[in-house]
Amino acid sequence: MAGLYFHIPFCSQKCNYCDFYSIVPLHRKPEFVSALAKELENRANELDGEIIDTIYFGGGTPSLLSINELKLIKDAIVHNYKLNSDLEFTFEANPENITQSYLVELLKLNINRLSIGIQSFRNEDLEFLKRTHSAQDAIRSVKLASQSGFSNISMDLIYGLPNLDILAWSENLKQAFDLPIQHLSAYHLSYESGTLLHKKLKNGAFKPLAESKSTEQFELLLKMVDNAQFEMYEISNFALAKAYSNHNMSYWKQKKYLGFGPSAHSFNLKERSWNVSNLVEYNQGVLNGKSIRQIEKLSVVDRANEMIMTNLRTKWGIDLFTFETNFGINALNRLLLNAEPFIQTKWMVKATNQLHLTQEGYLVSDFIIERLFAVD
Template identity: 40%
Template sequence: MIAALCNEIQMRSPAFFSGEPLTTIYFGGGTPSLLTPEELETILTAVHQNNSTETVEEITLEANPDDITEENLTGWKKAGINRLSIGLQSFREQDLQWMNRAHSVEEGESAIRKAQKFGFTNLTVDLMYGLPDLSQTEWKEHIYKLTDLNVPHISAYCLTVEPKTTLHHLVGTNKIHVPDEDTQAEQFELLIQTLREKGYEHYEISNFCLPGQYAKHNSNYWKNRKYLGIGPSAHSYDGENRFWNPANNTRYIQSVQSGKHTPEKEHLSPENRFNELLLTGLRTIWGVDLQQLSDTLPLTDAFRTEMEHFIQAGDLQLSGNTIRLTQQGKLKADYIASALFV
């Protein structure tokens, strides 16, 4: 697998970026912290050899708390990793158990402290709300634990119950009770209010940071910039086309080894690109530039009428040529975006 990843980097990145300098590198989409530091270093060497990387500011590794050992931290630093994304999820043991997480609450907290001690001050931690039987008081305590630990970036996601999962079965048999939508919305509002009081900026629907601590890599997605995905199931985007690799590991490796690796490709129509600009832009504090939208596809009377409706309702605000969600609008971001879709 490591050889295939390095081969794909060599085959695709020079042509994809055409000499443009990279700004971020991200190891994610699975459990990359299971790789040894030496394996990560091998992959990064391939990236450096086949790209202009002098301007790279951020190299992120998604890491499970139980993989954050002193040995790994030393190796990650040596390899060039300068940012960790830690999948903590919850500060309640019962949640970690039904999620089948390998770490305990104590190990989660210890992982953050350990990473900071080794100089990884650029951290982001994942938390979930809308969890079974999670009270408002407990949720607020979870948020405070992260702010007390001086975590500069927090990603918070609402639990979704996917069909045909263990959680779906537990909910269906009344063994677990998930909060209703109103309670989830209250927890989201409590999250926003608590983090604002602690000096965090709510710069994307699910993401909060201390001043200037934006996730540079993820911001590229939200700002509609090109990106290259390497590995099984990885997706790429060049501004007009989307590409994706085989999901099956064996098929992926065989495809790369054959020397004829050609990802699946979809050309995005102006309508697709218009809708994606809306969906991603509205989620952020930067909002959506109406000029950029109209360059993709002329704005129709129906669009302007719908937009005006949301402005009058207090869900959107127009500033210059940019539309942004209001605090009220953030509670129904996906609905507003879909109503404005062409």
């Protein structure tokens, strides 16, 4: 089981909260598509012929690629990799780019999962976040995706904004569940250093939402998700009728994936690697046969900590048998010893072969995870 991730590093405008690598000018798109095709070819042997189960086009803004550009990338994928007949193929789209003809062409390319970056249904929030779409675009895009034949639609929302009160958040969620979606990703706004929003916060231009209000919004999220019969399967991810993001599950469950494009990360169980976060260096490097990737070998402790951190964010938690097989009985005993105080406070539960967080535990997950980490 393996996945392919494509980082499409273009955006029509930079949102003020976002620190993902992307640039606004589009004139390097043709060169980027050639570089992607070359990188796909160069790395074709890295997976030893393993079948690809998931493909994910993320960004940046994949919906800024033309259908012809997408066809060129798809051809390079098909030419170099073996795809599962049951492939999950996700495409991130921004609401303002979604038209019926574009959606129909995406379906023809066998893209079968659409992830739409809605963020909020309130124009006030969209302006605060410097998004380029309106609340009306948001609703229209989801309806159009469903009418055009997508039956696996995910939506991204952001909560914890300074001016988003609990009533507004509940209305955003109500609007989300009134639309034909099968999956929701809801992220608390984070202030990433280097972003414009972070700078404004530091300058005192606004006050962040009080922590008690963030907690209240998270609790409301869990309640409304449950009422809508969505299942929380990861701290920020919710699925209707098991429509999980299988691609993202490979990040949380330690499966192999190759990442293509500037800033994309790859993982092969033993090493993590990442491409240069600069489009010009990426294009020129790949096209001139130079290395654009840095590689980090993971120690046993790194791998154990990674498993603790990613698995605990999911509803399944840590599979204790797999943990012991990978890291030995001493590491397992240390993990259980470190978890004991949190089991006592009911922030964690130890089932026969599983150690997972409870709803109360999710509220302090970073604190717990740090205390469970193995050390050298």
